[in-house]
Amino acid sequence: MNPGATQPSTMSKTTKLAVLTAAGLFLFLALTLLPYPGLQNDECLFAQPLYGPVAPQFHISIFHRHIPLMLMSYLGTAKTLIYAPIFKIWPPSIWSIRFPGLITGTATIWMFAVLLYRLGGSFAAVAGAFLLALDPSLVLTTVFDWGPVAFQHFLLVAGVLALYEFCRTGSRWMLSTGFFAFGFAMWDKALFSWMLSGLVIASLLLLPNQIRRRLTARNVLIAAGAFVLGSAPLVVYNVHQKFETFRGNAKMVPAEIWPKTLMIRHTLDGSGLFGYMVHEEYDDSPRAPENALERISASIRRIAGPRREGWLSPLILLALACVPFWRAQWRVVAFAAIAGLVAWLLMAATKDAGGSVHHVVLLWPVPQFLAAFCLAAAVANRNRFCSWGVSGLIALVCVQNVLVVNQHLYDFSRVGAAISWSDAIFPLKDAVIRLHPAHVNLMDWGSELNLIAMTEGKIDIRWAAEPGDREIPTENDQRLADAFLESAGESIWLRHVVPIEMTPGSSDRFEKRAAERGYVKRRLEIVRDRNRREVFELYRFVKVNP
Numbered sequence: 074m075n076p077g078a079t080q081p082s083t084m085s086k087t088t089k090l091a092v093l094t095a096a097g098l099f100l101f102l103a104l105t106l107l108p109y110p111g112l113q114n115d116e117c118l119f120a121q122p123l124y125g126p127v128a129p130q131f132h133i134s135i136f137h138r139h140i141p142l143m144l145m146s147y148l149g150t151a152k153t154l155i156y157a158p159i160f161k162i163w164p165p166s167i168w169s170i171r172f173p174g175l176i177t178g179t180a181t182i183w184m185f186a187v188l189l190y191r192l193g194g195s196f197a198a199v200a201g202a203f204l205l206a207l208d209p210s211l212v213l214t215t216v217f218d219w220g221p222v223a224f225q226h227f228l229l230v231a232g233v234l235a236l237y238e239f240c241r242t243g244s245r246w247m248l249s250t251g252f253f254a255f256g257f258a259m260w261d262k263a264l265f266s267w268m269l270s271g272l273v274i275a276s277l278l279l280l281p282n283q284i285r286r287r288l289t290a291r292n293v294l295i296a297a298g299a300f301v302l303g304s305a306p307l308v309v310y311n312v313h314q315k316f317e318t319f320r321g322n323a324k325m326v327p328a329e330i331w332p333k334t335l336m337i338r339h340t341l342d343g344s345g346l347f348g349y350m351v352h353e354e355y356d357d358s359p360r361a362p363e364n365a366l367e368r369i370s371a372s373i374r375r376i377a378g379p380r381r382e383g384w385l386s387p388l389i390l391l392a393l394a395c396v397p398f399w400r401a402q403w404r405v406v407a408f409a410a411i412a413g414l415v416a417w418l419l420m421a422a423t424k425d426a427g428g429s430v431h432h433v434v435l436l437w438p439v440p441q442f443l444a445a446f447c448l449a450a451a452v453a454n455r456n457r458f459c460s461w462g463v464s465g466l467i468a469l470v471c472v473q474n475v476l477v478v479n480q481h482l483y484d485f486s487r488v489g490a491a492i493s494w495s496d497a498i499f500p501l502k503d504a505v506i507r508l509h510p511a512h513v514n515l516m517d518w519g520s521e522l523n524l525i526a527m528t529e530g531k532i533d534i535r536w537a538a539e540p541g542d543r544e545i546p547t548e549n550d551q552r553l554a555d556a557f558l559e560s561a562g563e564s565i566w567l568r569h570v571v572p573i574e575m576t577p578g579s580s581d582r583f584e585k586r587a588a589e590r591g592y593v594k595r596r597l598e599i600v601r602d603r604n605r606r607e608v609f610e611l612y613r614f615v616k617v618n619p
Contacts (some may be wrong), residue, residue, distance in 0.1 A: 084190050084198065091199040092186040096179045099206035102478050103175045103216040105366060109485035110350065111498035112167060114519050116219040117526040118144055119152040120165060124530025130314055142306040146314075146321045149307055151261035152221060165526045167499075171216055174223040178215040181227045182206045185438050188234045191241075192405055193449045196460070200467050201445030205438050207474040209343025209383055210430055213350065213481065217494070220431035221262065228258035229268055230438065240283055248292060249299040256303025263307065263318050264426070267419045268435060271412035278411060279404050324424040333421045333428050341389075341440060342382040343477040345430040351481055352488040354379070358604040359487050367486040373476070374483040380476035388470050389440055392447035399450035406447060413439035489604045492573050493519050497608035501567075501600045502527045504611060508597065511563035516541070516583060518575040520567060520609065537566065538576055541583035554586045561592060561614040570599070570607045587614050 084092070121127070122141035131143040141150045156173070163169040182205055190198035205211060215223045235251035238244060258265040276284060301308060311318050339345035347353065362368040374380075399406055413436050420435070421427040448467065452460045490496055502524060505513055514537035515521055521534055540546065540554035557564070568580045584594050592614040600609035 084187075085195065088190065088195040088198055092183060092202045095186070095199070095202035095206040096182045098203075098475075099182055099212060100175055100179055102207070102212050102475070103178070105370075105482055106213070106478070106485065107171050107175075107216050108167065109482075109496065110217060110490035110494035111496040112170060112523040112527065113217065113219050113494050114522045116217060117165075117170065117522040118148075119150070119156060119221070120160070120170075120526040121522055122150055122153050123157060123160065124525050130317075131310070133309065133313070142310045146317045147263040149260040149262070149310075151257060151306075152224060155224075165529060170526070171218070174215055174218040174221075177223045177227050178211070181223075181230050181438075184227075184230045184234050185441075188230065188237065189442065189445055189449075191234075191237060193402075193446045194453070196452060197445045197449035200448060200464075201438070201441050203467065203471050204385065204388075204441040204444055204474075207471045207478070208385065208437070208441065209474055209477040209481070210340045210345065210434050211437055212478055213343075213346055214431055214434045217350065220434070222431060222434055224261050225258055225265060225435055226437060228254045228261065229265070232258070233272070240287065243287075245292070245295055249295050252296045252299040253303040256300035256305075259300075259304040260307040263322065264420075264432070264435060267416040267423075268412070270419055271415035274415050275408045275411040279408050322423070325422045326424045327422045329424070329427070330418065330421040336428055336430070336433050337417070338386060340430050340433040341386045342384070343474065344381045344383075345433075346481070347381060347484070348491065349430075350491055350494050351484040352491050354480075354484050354488055356488045358489075358606050360489070360604055362486065366482075370479055370482045370486060373479050377476050377479075380473065380480050383474045383477050384470045385440060385444065385474070388448075388466065389444045391466070392444045392451070395447050395451040398453070399447050402446075402450055406443065409439055409442050409446070413443075489602055489606070492569065492608070493575070495602050495608050497600050497602040497606075498523055498527075501609050501611075504598055504600055505532060505565070505567075508565055508611070510565040512560060512565075514557055514564050514566045516566055516568035516576075516580040519569065537583070538579040540586065541579035541581070542576075544582065546582075546586065551586075554583065555590070558587055558590060558592055558614060561616065564613070565597060566594075566612050566614065568610055570610050573608070591616055593617050 121144070122132075127139065127141040131145075132139045132141045134140070141153065143149050144153070156170075159169060159173060182202055185205055186198040186202040189201040211226075214220055215226075232251045232254035235247045235254060239247040239251060255265070255269055259269070307318065336345065362371050393406075416436055416439075417427075417433075420432055426432055444467075448463050452463050498520060501520065505524065506528065511533065513524070513532055513534045515534060516538045521536065524532065524534055535557075537553075537557050540550045540557065543550060546554070566580075569575060574580065587594070595613045595615050597611040597613060599607050600611065602608050
């Protein structure tokens with residue numbers, strides 16, 4: 074089918090089946106990975122307002138009820154709102170926290186295919202669906218949604234598809250749906266402003282006539298109203314907090330752009346999470362395969378060898394090189410390229426942003442769109458052998474992507490998740506419940522929000538590392554240490570074991586200050602992961618001096 078030509082209103086059965094197959098493969102790959110890592114601290118951030126107090130600046134009071142608006146100055150409680158009814162019928166667990174995100178990701182793949190079908194035909198839709206569904210970075214950041222990114226992708230694609238339908242049909246329902254999706258995405262995570270800015274600039278540069286034709290007072294009011302409605306909690310928060318979202322997060326450092334470009338490559342090829350989310354395969358304490366899935370994964374790894382990098386980058390370069398074939402639809406290609414480039418430049422220039430996979434992946438599905446659309450244009454109205462050749466290249470990229478995902482599965486099952494994703498969090502929860510303390514005092518980052526979520530807030534968890542932050546304690550440090558030690562008889566302390574502490578030294582300094590007050594440390598338990606590595610230490614402080 075010719076990209077840019079008018080397509081039938083609905084996809085053929087064959088095209089639908091192919092897209093559903095891609096979505097099904099995404100779901101399957103994600104489900105194979107889902108049980109291995111423990112719940113990560115940031116992955117559970119959204120659940121905190123459901124089980125604990127929210128900082129005063131992040132909520133409003135209506136009829137003596139606290140309504141949480143934000144989790145952080147740039148992160149809203151949209152995900153909290155969505156999960157609240159889910160947790161009422163499906164209590165927090167590794168499955169209830171992760172599975173809804175997979176359904177969201179599956180829906181994103183379907184909508185992305187519909188958008189590509191409208192713009193480029195069946196070939197583009199199927200190619201785009203498979204390239205997105207099997208992308209290692211998308212699979213991993215969706216199933217383990219610590220970014221969070223799953224709803225960002227869904228709302229981006231939903232908004233663009235709705236506004237495309239508005240431009241095509243004039244439907245004001247689609248206009249309001251598109252802008253509501255963008256507004257809701259801003260509340261979910263204000264970093265959506267990067268992609269939104271890219272879309273706005275690309276539209277102004279390439280679609281001025283289309284905008285002028287639709288620019289009526291009524292359409293402007295509908296669009297603005299829908300956007301404000303979707304982002305209303307973010308608007309209210311910033312009105313009350315003097316635009317803290319933008320004052321606190323819009324610090325631009327253009328010099329940071331170039332050093333961060335390497336992360337684009339690592340996110341495109343799917344290698345960016347090795348070592349961070351999963352231990353490297355040469356780490357100690359390997360496990361033998363325990364079930365059929367792990368044995369199959371190990372066999373694939375043995376036959377294919379280590380596969381740590383996908384081939385999406387060269388495919389995109391090849392697709393963009395097909396200039397003569399997509400010249401008639403250059404605006405579509407330019408629109409996606411400009412939107413993605415502007416978003417990346419804003420991301421990379423923002424202080425402390427753009428240097429990790431969960432930021433770069435917010436540009437998705439722009440890379441997959443460019444590859445699928447340009448290659449569809451290259452094969453349009455050409456001979457069958459050309460179509461087969463391009464299809465073969467796309468299939469090779471998809472197979473390589475699956476092998477990269479399998480490498481993650483092999484590493485998860487053999488050497489286990491890395492520190493902040495350790496599956497030791499599950500026996501830790503059981504140990505804490507068994508000890509039944511009045512308070513759990515945390516001396517290290519990484520086990521607060523996940524324990525709160527898994528215990529549904531039934532255990533009082535306190536951050537206790539601050540008195541040990543400094544070599545020379547302040548008066549406030551001394552007071553805090555005394556306050557924690559006053560309840561030592563009914564409290565337990567928790568930290569990572571010494572070699573893998575996230576905040577090295579705080580625990581030892583607190584222990585020293587406790588000893589000065591006549592308290593000694595008594596170890597209760599060492600919590601290990603599935604590979605028998607020591608991960609967490611539970612202990613008490615016992616008064617020994619009268």
